[in-house]
Amino acid sequence: xxxxxxxxxxxxxxxxxxxxxxxxxxxxxxxxxxxxxxxxxxxxxxxxxxxxxxxxxxxxxxxxxxxxxxxxxxxxxxxxxxxxxxxxxxxxxxxxxxxxxxxxxxxxxxxxxxxxxxxxxxxxxxxxxxxxxxxxxxxxxxxxxxxxxxxxxxxxxxxxxxxxxxxxxxxxxxxxxxxxxxxxxxxxxxxxx
Amino acid sequence: xxxxxxxxxxxxxxxxxxxxxxxxxxxxxxxxxxxxxxxxxxxxxxxxxxxxxxxxxxxxxxxxxxxxxxxxxxxxxxxxxxxxxxxxxxxxxxxxxxxxxxxxxxxxxxxxxxxxxxxxxxxxxxxxxxxxxxxxxxxxxxxxxxxxxxxxxxxxxxxxxxxxxxxxxxxxxxxxxxxxxxxxxxxxxxxxx
Amino acid sequence: xxxxxxxxxxxxxxxxxxxxxxxxxxxxxxxxxxxxxxxxxxxxxxxxxxxxxxxxxxxxxxxxxxxxxxxxxxxxxxxxxxxxxxxxxxxxxxxxxxxxxxxxxxxxxxxxxxxxxxxxxxxxxxxxxxxxxxxxxxxxxxxxxxxxxxxxxxxxxxxxxxxxxxxxxxxxxxxxxxxxxxxxxxxxxxxxx
Amino acid sequence: xxxxxxxxxxxxxxxxxxxxxxxxxxxxxxxxxxxxxxxxxxxxxxxxxxxxxxxxxxxxxxxxxxxxxxxxxxxxxxxxxxxxxxxxxxxxxxxxxxxxxxxxxxxxxxxxxxxxxxxxxxxxxxxxxxxxxxxxxxxxxxxxxxxxxxxxxxxxxxxxxxxxxxxxxxxxxxxxxxxxxxxxxxxxxxxxx
DNA sequence: ACCGGCGGGACGACCCGTTTAT
DNA sequence: ATAAACGGGTCGTCCCGCCGGT
Numbered sequence: 001x002x003x004x005x006x007x008x009x010x011x012x013x014x015x016x017x018x019x020x021x022x023x024x025x026x027x028x029x030x031x032x033x034x035x036x037x038x039x040x041x042x043x044x045x046x047x048x049x050x051x052x053x054x055x056x057x058x059x060x061x062x063x064x065x066x067x068x069x070x071x072x073x074x075x076x077x078x079x080x081x082x083x084x085x086x087x088x089x090x091x092x093x094x095x096x097x098x099x100x101x102x103x104x105x106x107x108x109x110x111x112x113x114x115x116x117x118x119x120x121x122x123x124x125x126x127x128x129x130x131x132x133x134x135x136x137x138x139x140x141x142x143x144x145x146x147x148x149x150x151x152x153x154x155x156x157x158x159x160x161x162x163x164x165x166x167x168x169x170x171x172x173x174x175x176x177x178x179x180x181x182x183x184x185x186x187x188x189x190x191x192x193x
Numbered sequence: 194x195x196x197x198x199x200x201x202x203x204x205x206x207x208x209x210x211x212x213x214x215x216x217x218x219x220x221x222x223x224x225x226x227x228x229x230x231x232x233x234x235x236x237x238x239x240x241x242x243x244x245x246x247x248x249x250x251x252x253x254x255x256x257x258x259x260x261x262x263x264x265x266x267x268x269x270x271x272x273x274x275x276x277x278x279x280x281x282x283x284x285x286x287x288x289x290x291x292x293x294x295x296x297x298x299x300x301x302x303x304x305x306x307x308x309x310x311x312x313x314x315x316x317x318x319x320x321x322x323x324x325x326x327x328x329x330x331x332x333x334x335x336x337x338x339x340x341x342x343x344x345x346x347x348x349x350x351x352x353x354x355x356x357x358x359x360x361x362x363x364x365x366x367x368x369x370x371x372x373x374x375x376x377x378x379x380x381x382x383x384x385x386x
Numbered sequence: 387x388x389x390x391x392x393x394x395x396x397x398x399x400x401x402x403x404x405x406x407x408x409x410x411x412x413x414x415x416x417x418x419x420x421x422x423x424x425x426x427x428x429x430x431x432x433x434x435x436x437x438x439x440x441x442x443x444x445x446x447x448x449x450x451x452x453x454x455x456x457x458x459x460x461x462x463x464x465x466x467x468x469x470x471x472x473x474x475x476x477x478x479x480x481x482x483x484x485x486x487x488x489x490x491x492x493x494x495x496x497x498x499x500x501x502x503x504x505x506x507x508x509x510x511x512x513x514x515x516x517x518x519x520x521x522x523x524x525x526x527x528x529x530x531x532x533x534x535x536x537x538x539x540x541x542x543x544x545x546x547x548x549x550x551x552x553x554x555x556x557x558x559x560x561x562x563x564x565x566x567x568x569x570x571x572x573x574x575x576x577x578x579x
Numbered sequence: 580x581x582x583x584x585x586x587x588x589x590x591x592x593x594x595x596x597x598x599x600x601x602x603x604x605x606x607x608x609x610x611x612x613x614x615x616x617x618x619x620x621x622x623x624x625x626x627x628x629x630x631x632x633x634x635x636x637x638x639x640x641x642x643x644x645x646x647x648x649x650x651x652x653x654x655x656x657x658x659x660x661x662x663x664x665x666x667x668x669x670x671x672x673x674x675x676x677x678x679x680x681x682x683x684x685x686x687x688x689x690x691x692x693x694x695x696x697x698x699x700x701x702x703x704x705x706x707x708x709x710x711x712x713x714x715x716x717x718x719x720x721x722x723x724x725x726x727x728x729x730x731x732x733x734x735x736x737x738x739x740x741x742x743x744x745x746x747x748x749x750x751x752x753x754x755x756x757x758x759x760x761x762x763x764x765x766x767x768x769x770x771x772x
Numbered sequence: 773a774c775c776g777g778c779g780g781g782a783c784g785a786c787c788c789g790t791t792t793a794t
Numbered sequence: 795a796t797a798a799a800c801g802g803g804t805c806g807t808c809c810c811g812c813c814g815g816t
Contacts, residue, residue, distance in 0.1 A: 003798070021301040023216035026784065039800040042787060049785065100301065107359050108214040108293065108301045122359045148368035155352030155369050162351050163344065166300050166315045175341035176348050183376040196774080219808060232775045234810085241809070391795090407688040409602035412788060425796035427790085434789065486687065493745050494600040494679065494687045508745045534754035537742065541755050544741050545734030552686050552701045561727035562734050569762040582778065606805060618780045621807060628805070 006044040008034035013056035018091070018099035022053055022117075023109040047116075053106055054120045060102050061124040068131045077139040077188060078181050080132065081153055085177040088161050089170045097168040100161045128154050140188050149184060156180055199237040201227035206249040211284070211292035215246055215310075216302040240309075246299055247313045253295050254317035261324045270332040270381060271374050273325065274346055278370040281354050282363045290361040293354045321347050333381050342377060349373055392430040394420035399442040404477070404485035408439055408503075409495040433502075439492055440506045446488050447510040454517045463525040463574060464567050466518065467539055471563040474547050475556045483554040486547045514540050526574050535570060542566055585623040587613035592635040597670070597678035601632055601696075602688035626695075632685055633699045639681050640703040647710045656718040656767060657760050659711065660732055664756040667740050668749050676747040679740045707733050719767050728763060735759055 012034035016025040027041055027049055045051040064087060071083035091099050107121045129150040136146035156176045163172035205227035209218040220242055224231055238244040257280060264276035284292050300314045322343040329339035349369045356365035398420035402411040413435055417424055431437040450473060457469035477485050493507045515536040522532035542562045549558035591613035595604040606628055610617055624630040643666060650662035670678050682703045689697050708729040715725035735755045742751035 005799075020304050021214060021216060023214060024302045024304065027786090028783075037800050038802075039787090039790095040798085041785095043797095043799060048787095098305070104297075104355055105301045107355055108298045109217045111213050111217065112291070118359065125356050125359055148372050151353065151356065151365045151368040152349060152372040155356055155365060156345060156349045157352065158355050159348030159350065159352030160344065162297055162300055163318050163348055166311065166318055172344045172348060175344040179341050179345040179376065179380075183372065183379075186376075186379060187372075198774085220810090221808075230775050232777080236774060389795090406690050407600060407602060409600060410688045410690065413790090414788070423796055425798085429795055484691070490683075490741055491687045493741055494684045495603045497599050497603065498677070504745065511742050511745055534758050537739065537751045537754040538735060538758040541738030541742055541751060542731060542735045543738065545736065545738030546730065548683055548686055548737050549704050549730065549734055552697065552704055558730045558734060561730040565727050565731040565762065565766075569758065569765075572762075572765060573758075584779075605803080607803080616778090616780045617782085618807085618810095619778070620805095622778060 003040075003044065005034070005036040005040050009036045009041065009044065009052065010056050010059055012036075013052050014060050014102050015095075015099060017053065017056060017102035017105040018095070019105075021105035021109050027052075050114060050117050054117055057103055057106060057117075057120045057124055061127055065127050065131060068128065072131060072135045072138075077132075077135045077141075078184050080135045081180050081184055082177060084128075084132070084153060085157055085160070085173055085180065088157050089164070089173040089177075092161060092164055092173070093170055097165055100165045101158055104158050104162070125154060136184070136188070145187060149187060153180060153184075196233075196237065198227070198229040198233050202229045202234075202237065202245065203249050203252055205229075206245050207253050207295050208288075208292060210246065210249060210295035210298040211288070212298075214298035214302050220245075243307060243310050247310055250296055250299060250310075250313045250317055254320055258320050258324060261321065265324060265328045265331075270325075270328045270334075271377050273328045274373050274377055275370060277321075277325070277346060278350055278353070278366055278373065281350050282357070282366040282370075285354060285357055285366070286363055290358055293358045294351055297351050297354070318347060329377070329381070338380060342380060346373060346377075389426075389430065391420070391422040391426050395422045395427070395430065395438065396442050396445055398422075399438050400446050400488050401481075401485060403439065403442060403488035403491040404481070405491075407491035407495050413438075436500060436503050440503055443489055443492060443503075443506045443510055447513055451513050451517060454514065458517060458521045458524075463518075463521045463527075464570050466521045467566050467570055468563060470514075470518070470539060471543055471546070471559055471566065474543050475550070475559040475563075478547060478550055478559070479556055483551055486551045487544055490544050490547070511540060522570070522574070531573060535573060539566060539570075582619075582623065584613070584615040584619050588615045588620065588623065588631065589635050589638055591615075592631050593639050593681050594674075594678060596632065596635060596681035596684040597674070598684075600684035600688050606631075629693060629696050633696055636682055636685060636696075636699045636703055640706055644706050644710060647707065651710060651714045651717075656711075656714045656720075657763050659714045660759050660763055661756060663707075663711070663732060664736055664739070664752055664759065667736050668743070668752040668756075671740060671743055671752070672749055676744055679744045680737055683737050683741070704733060715763070715767070724766060728766060732759060732763075 009030055012030045013025070016029055016033065019025075030036075030052065031038055031041065041052070042048070045055070047054075067087055068080065068084060071080045075083070088101065103121055103124045106117065110118050110121070129147075132150035132153055133143075133146045136149050137143060141149060157173075160172045160176040164170055202223055205223045206218070209222055209226065220234060223229075223245070224234070234245075235241070238248070240247075260280055261273065261277060264273045268276070281294065296314055296317045299310065303311050303314070322340075325343035325346055326336075326339045329342050330336060334342060350366075353365045353369040357363055395416055398416045399411070402415055402419065405411075413427055416422075416438070417427070427438070428434070431441070433440075453473055454466065454470060457466045461469070474487065489507055489510045492503065496504050496507070515533075518536035518539055519529075519532045522535050523529060527535060543559075546558045546562040550556055588609055591609045592604070595608055595612065598604075606620060609615075609631065610620065620631070621627070624634070626633075646666055647659065647663060650659045654662070667680065682700055685696065686700045689700070708726075711729035711732055712722075712725040715728050716722060720728060736752075739751045739755040743749055
C-alpha cells in the first residue's frame with residue numbers, strides 16, 4: 001500500500017516544480033508543503049531528489065495523458081488541441097498564475113549529468129506527442145504532418161505557459177489556442193480532401 | 194569604459210542560464226567560467242545574483258531583437274519566422290544541444306518574490322512579440338491577428354527549444370518551423386485577400 | 387537457538403570495525419554486508435550500535451584468546467609471541483591488507499560517554515595480556531617482568547598492525563616479531579639463570 | 580600570512596583526532612572547539628574534512644619529529660626511545676587520558692578510497708621510523724637491525740598509547756619504556772662488540 | 773575604481789541510528 | 795521479527811559582507 005507521506009511528497013513536488021522549477025525547489029520545501037517528516041524522504045526515495053522528481057514527472061505525465069486520451073475518444077483533433085491548451089490554462093489560472101508545467105520546470109534546470117531524470121523528461125514530452133499524433137492521423141493527417149503538428153501543439157502550449165505565467169495572464173494561451181485550432185483545422189481539411 | 198571582467202561575467206551568466214537555468218547556476222559557476230575575480234561581483238553587481246541575471250537577460254534580449262529586426266527589414270513575415278526559429282536552432286546545435294533560451298531558464302526558476310527579475314523576463318518576451326507583431330501587421334495582418342500570431346511564434350519557439358534540448362535534436366524546431374511558416378502564410382493570404 | 391541473522395550481523399561488524407573502525411561503520415554497512423533485515427537490529431540488539439559493537443569485540447576477543455591459549459599449551463613463551471604476531475599478520479594479509487584489529491578500531495573512536503563499550507575494550511586488552519603474562523611467568527619471568535613484557539607484546543602487535551595496514555605490507559609485523567622474540571628470549575634467559 | 584582561524588581549526592582538529600579519531604570528529608566539532616566560523620572551512624580547506632585532516636597530521640608529525648630530532652642530537656638511542664615514549668605519555672596524561680595519537684586515530688578510520696589521507700598517515704609513520712633508524716645506526720646498529728628496532732619502537736608506542744588511553748593509566752607506556760630501553764641497549768651492545 | 777583574502781551564517785542534499793506499528 | 799517512519803545531524807557550499815591592498 002502506498003504510504004500517505006510518500007503520496008503527499010510527490011504531489012507537493014509536482015506543485016513546487018510547476019511554481020519554481022527543479023533547482024529552486026529544496027527538499028525542505030517539499031517536506032514543508034507536504035507535512036511529511038524529514039527522515040521519510042530517504043526511505044521513500046533512496047535516489048534522493050532526482051528520484052522524487054522522476055516520480056513527480058511520471059505522475060503528472062500519466063494524469064495529463066489520461067486527460068488527453070479521454071479528449072481524443074470524445075472529440076475531433078481540434079477538440080483535443082482545445083482540451084490540451086485548456087488543461088494548461090486551467091492549472092495556471094486556478095493557482096493564481098503560479099503553476100506552469102512541471103516537466104518544463106525540471107527540463108530547464110538539468111545538466112548533462114542527470115541522465116535518468118532527463119530520460120523521464122523526454123518520455124513525458126514524447127507521451128503527449130504520441131497521443132496527439134494518433135488523434136491527428138485518425139482525423140486524416142499524414143504521418144509526417146501529424147508528427148509536425150503534434151510537435152507544434154506541444155511546443156506552443158509549453159511556450160505559451162511560459163509567457164502566460166510570466167505576464168500573469170491567460171492571454172498567450174488563449175491566443176495560441178485560437179491559432180492552433182485554426183491551423184489544425186486547415187491542415188486536416190487540406191489533407192482530407 | 195566597461196570593465197572586461199564585468200563583461201565576461203555577463204556572458205558566462207547568459208551561457209549558464211541557457212544550459213541549466215537560474216537556480217542551478219551558482220555565482221561560483223559564473224566566476225569559474227568567466228575567470229573573473231571573486232571580489233568583483235559586488236562591485237559590478239551590488240544587487241547580487243539577481244542583478245547579474247537581469248543584465249544577462251537584457252543583453253540576450255537586445256542581441257536577439259537586433260537579429261530579428263534585421264530579418265524584418267530584409268524579408269517577409271514568413272522570413273522573420275524562419276529566422277527566429279533558426280536563431281534558436283543555431284544556438285542550440287552550436288553548443289552541442291546544451292544551450293536553450295536563457296529567458297526561459299530564468300523564468301521557470303522564479304518565485305513570486307523576484308519581482309525585478311520577473312519584470313525583465315516579461316519585457317524580453319514582450320520585445321520579441323512586438324517585433325513580430327509589427328512585421329505581421331506590415332504584411333497585412335489585423336492587429337488582433339498579429340498579436341495572436343506573434344504569441345504563437347514566440348511560444349512555439351520557446352517550447353520547441355525545450356523539446357529539442359531534451360531530445361538532443363533539432364527535429365522539433367524543424368517541425369515547428371514548417372508548420373509555423375505555413376500557418377503564417379495562410380493567415381496573411383486570407384487576411385490580405 | 388542463536389538466530390542466523392544475528393550471527394551474520396556480528397561477524398559483519400567485526401570485519402567492518404577491522405576495516406574502518408567504529409565511527410566510520412554505519413549500521414547500514416553492517417546490514418548490507420550481512421544481508422540481515424533492517425528491522426532486526428533492534429530485536430537482536432536493543433542497545434543499538436554500541437551493543438552490537440560490544441558483542442563483536444567480545445566474540446573477537448574470545449576467538450583470539452582461544453587461539454593464544456592453544457599456543458600457550460603447545461609451546462614456549464617465544465612461540466606464543468610468534469603465534470600472536472602471526473595471528474594478526476594472517477588476518478591482515480588474508481584480507482588484502484584491509485583488516486586490522488577491531489578492538490583498536492573501536493577504541494580510538496570512543497569518547498568519554500561510551501562507558502560500556504570502553505569497558506569491553508579494556509577487557510579485551512586485559513585478556514590478551516593475562517594469557518601472555520601467565521605464559522611468561524610459567525617460563526620463568528618474575529611477575530613484574532611478565533606484566534611488562536605482556537604489555538610490550540600486545541602494544542607492539544597493535545601498533546605494528548597499524549603500521550602494516552597503513553603501508554599495505556607485513557614488514558612491520560615481521561620486524562616486530564623478530565625483535566620481540568629475541569627480547570623475550572633474552573629476558574627469560576637472564577631471569578632463569 | 581596564515582590566518583588565525585585556520586590555525587585554530589588545525590589545532591582543534593589535532594586534538595579531536597587524538598580524542599575520538601577521524602570519523603567520530605565532525606567538522607562541527609572542529610568549528611565549535613576552534614571558535615572558527617562555519618563558512619571559513621571551505622575557504623581554508625577546499626578539500627573539506629580530508630584536507631583539514633591531512634594538514635593536522637602533517638603538523639603533528641612535524642612537531643613530534645622536531646622533538647625527536649632534538650633528542651637524537653642530545654643523547655643516545657636509548658635516550659631517544661625514552662623521549663619518544665615520554666612524549667606520548669605526556670600528551671596523554673596532560674589531557675586527562677583523552678588524547679592519544681592523531682595519526683592512529685585517523686589511520687584506523689580510513690577506507691580504501693581515502694588515498695590522499697592514507698599517504699599522509701604512511702608518511703607520518705615513516706618519518707618517525709626514519710629518525711629512529713638514523714639514531715640507531717649512529718649508535719652502532721646494522722641497517723637491518725635499525726630498521727627492525729625502529730619499527731618495534733614506533734609500534735610499541737602507538738600500541739601502548741592505545742592500551743594506556745583505554746585503561747586511563749600510563750602504566751602500559753611505562754612498562755613498554757622499560758622493556759624497550761633494555762632491549763635497545765642490549766641490541767646495540769651486542770652489535771657494537 | 774577594482775580586486776583578493778577572509779569571514780559568516782544559512783541551507784543544500786544526504787543519511788544515520790532509532791522507534792513505532794505491525 | 796520485520797518494514798515503515800522519524801528527526802536529528804553530517805558535510806558541502808551557497809550568497810553575501812567586510813576589510814586591506816593597489
